[in-house]
Structures are given as C-alpha cells and as structure tokens.
Amino acid sequence: MVTCKNLYDNGNMKQIDGKGQYKVFEHQKDMSVTPDNAISAYFASEMNVRRRQVLVELAGGSCIVQGGLMQWTAGQVQLTSGIKGVGDFLGKAIGSKVTKESAAKPEYKGQGLIMLEPTYKHILLEEVSQWNGLVLDDGLFMACDGTVEQKVVARSTISSVALGNEGLFNLCLKGKGLAVLESPVPREELLEFILEDDEIKIDGDMAIAWSNALKFTVERSSKTLLGSAVSGEGLVNVYRGSGRILVAPTIK
Numbered sequence: 001m002v003t004c005k006n007l008y009d010n011g012n013m014k015q016i017d018g019k020g021q022y023k024v025f026e027h028q029k030d031m032s033v034t035p036d037n038a039i040s041a042y043f044a045s046e047m048n049v050r051r052r053q054v055l056v057e058l059a060g061g062s063c064i065v066q067g068g069l070m071q072w073t074a075g076q077v078q079l080t081s082g083i084k085g086v087g088d089f090l091g092k093a094i095g096s097k098v099t100k101e102s103a104a105k106p107e108y109k110g111q112g113l114i115m116l117e118p119t120y121k122h123i124l125l126e127e128v129s130q131w132n133g134l135v136l137d138d139g140l141f142m143a144c145d146g147t148v149e150q151k152v153v154a155r156s157t158i159s160s161v162a163l164g165n166e167g168l169f170n171l172c173l174k175g176k177g178l179a180v181l182e183s184p185v186p187r188e189e190l191l192e193f194i195l196e197d198d199e200i201k202i203d204g205d206m207a208i209a210w211s212n213a214l215k216f217t218v219e220r221s222s223k224t225l226l227g228s229a230v231s232g233e234g235l236v237n238v239y240r241g242s243g244r245i246l247v248a249p250t251i252k
Contacts, residue, residue, distance in 0.1 A: 002074045004113065007055075016052075019125045020145070020178045021061060027051040027118070052123050054142065054180055056114040062146030063114060064107045069142060075112020107146055116142065116180075124181040124190075124246075126209075131244060133212025134173040136181065140208060145177030153212060172212050183208065184251050191247040199240040206251055211243025 007013070012031060017024040027050055030041040044050070056063050058077060073079075081104050108114055128134050128148050135153060144150075153172040173179050183190065193200050195214065201221065210216075221236045239245055 002112070004074060013053075017123065017125060019127075021057050021059065021063065022125055022143075022178060022180055023055045023057065024123045024125070025053050025055060027053075048186070049120060051118040051120060053118045054116040054123060056108070056116070056143065058108065058110055058112050058114065060111060062107055062109040063143055064105050064146055064148070064150075065114070065116065065143045066141055067104055067106065069116045070106065070108075071115045071117045073108065073112060073114050076110045077108050077112040077114060078110045080107045080109065105150070109146070119182060122183045122186045124183050124187060126179045126181060127177075128173045128179050129176040131173075131209075131211050134179060135210050135212050136171050136173070137205075137208045138170070140181045140183065141171055141173075141179070142182050143180040144173060145179075147175055147177040148179060149174045174212075181209070183248070185248045189248065189250050191249055193245045193247065194243075195239070195245070196242050198242075199238060200245060201236040201238050202247065203236050205237065206247050206249060207237065207239070207245050208248050208251075209246040210239060211241075211245070214239045214241045214243040214245070 012028050013025045014028055015023055016026045029045050030051070033041040053071075056065075058075070123142070126134065128144070133153075151172045151174060152169050154169050190208075201219075203221070217238050217240070218235055219238050221234060
C-alpha cells in the first residue's frame with residue numbers, strides 16, 4: 001500500500017476539474033521562485049499563467065498516455081508499450097510521422113496513481129462518444145481511457161491542406177471513454193458550435209477539435225473574387241455537415 005502525503009491535502013494545488021479517473025490540479029503559485037524571478041512569477045500567477053497537472057486514479061482500468069508525459073506512478077501500475085505487433089508498430093510509426101504524435105503511446109493498467117508532467121496550457125476532459133469521431137489539432141492529445149480507439153484520418157481535399165494552414169493528417173479518437181486534451185486557451189474562452197446539416201466558416205486555423213463526420217474545405221469568403229476582395233477576408237476554412245467544433249477565438 002502506498003500513501004502519498006501533500007497531494008490531495010496540498011493547499012497550493014487546487015482541483016479545478018475532474019471526470020472519470022482523471023483529476024486536474026492547478027498550482028496556484030510557483031513556490032520555488034528565487035529573488036531574480038519572484039516578480040515575474042507573481043504577475044504570471046495573477047494573469048492565470050499557472051502550472052496544471054493531471055492525476056490519473058487507476059481502479060482496475062487502463063489509460064493511454066502521450067509518450068514522455070508520465071511524471072510518476074504509485075501502486076500496482078503496470079506499463080505496456082501499447083504496441084500489439086510488428087504491423088501495429090509500423091502503422092503507428094507512420095502515423096506519428098504525419099500527425100506529429102509519438103509513435104508508441106504507453107498504456108498503464110492496474111490499481112494506483114499516475115501523475116502527468118506539468119504544463120502551462122489548459123486541460124480539457126472530453127467524452128469521445130459525444131463527438132462521433134473526435135479529430136484533434138496537432139499537439140492536443142495528452143491521454144485517454146484504454147477503451148478509446150486511435151486512428152489517423154486524412155483531409156478530404158487538397159485545398160484544405162494547401163490553403164487552410166492545416167496538416168494533411170490528424171489524430172482521430174473513436175469509441176467510448178474520456179480524452180485528456182491540452183488546449184492553448186481556457187475552456188471559458190472556447191466557442192463550441194453544434195452543426196445539424198449546416199456550415200461554419202472560420203477565418204484562420206482557430207478550430208482545435210471537430211467531429212470526423214464534418215467535411216472540411218477551403219473556399220473564398222464570397223462567391224466572387226470582387227466580393228472576397230471587398231470583404232477583406234479572402235479564403236476561409238469551411239466545415240459542413242452535422243457535428244461539433246471547438247474554436248479558440250483568442251488564439252494567436
């Protein structure tokens with residue numbers, strides 16, 4: 001039996017979210033400052049620039065973690081490579097090259113705790129089954145339940161790649177279970193659009209996650225070149241169909 005003191009009862013670590021086997025903690029202040037950086041650390045905390053960490057409480061289930069994100073484990077936690085054979089390894093290796101994700105995402109099973117590395121970004125906990133295929137922008141994936149399936153999906157049109165400032169391939173999560181995502185902005189700043197056989201046009205790559213059922217293209221903002229020139233928008237990213245989109249309007 002392992003007992004960890006100064007974790008759940010740490011006055012500087014505030015739990016700000018929690019679903020399923022995941023708890024999200026936020027360090028309220030940087031307690032290890034020096035006289036040289038004390039002022040910058042103070043104002044960083046005041047402006048919500050704080051370290052955040054995800055704690056996974058395994059109770060007989062499993063968790064898949066982005067490679068290199070595990071900080072420590074405690075208890076009867078077993079680690080597997082997440083690779084089921086040579087063919088699976090080659091497929092994941094190719095997928096990692098095109099999606100910029102790690103080829104091998106370790107899978108942890110058993111009874112115990114897993115703490116992920118701290119990040120200054122914001123943490124989202126999403127139920128994958130509500131998305132009908134959750135497509136992620138590069139670098140968002142942190143962890144997910146072992147029941148979640150990972151696939152690599154390709155853009156449907158060349159225009160979306162050449163003109164939309166997006167990659168050709170993305171990581172797509174399918175099935176049932178929770179996913180832990182690393183967002184550039186807090187949940188309070190994210191817009192969530194729910195489309196029912198409709199469309200949304202976005203000027204820029206502000207969409208960070210969307211349903212795989214949506215068709216993504218890049219088009220002129222107006223039907224005519226003159227209209228696009230007058231509007232000053234030019235080309236826009238267009239998502240059509242039925243599904244959901246998370247948009248970070250304040251992203252730079």
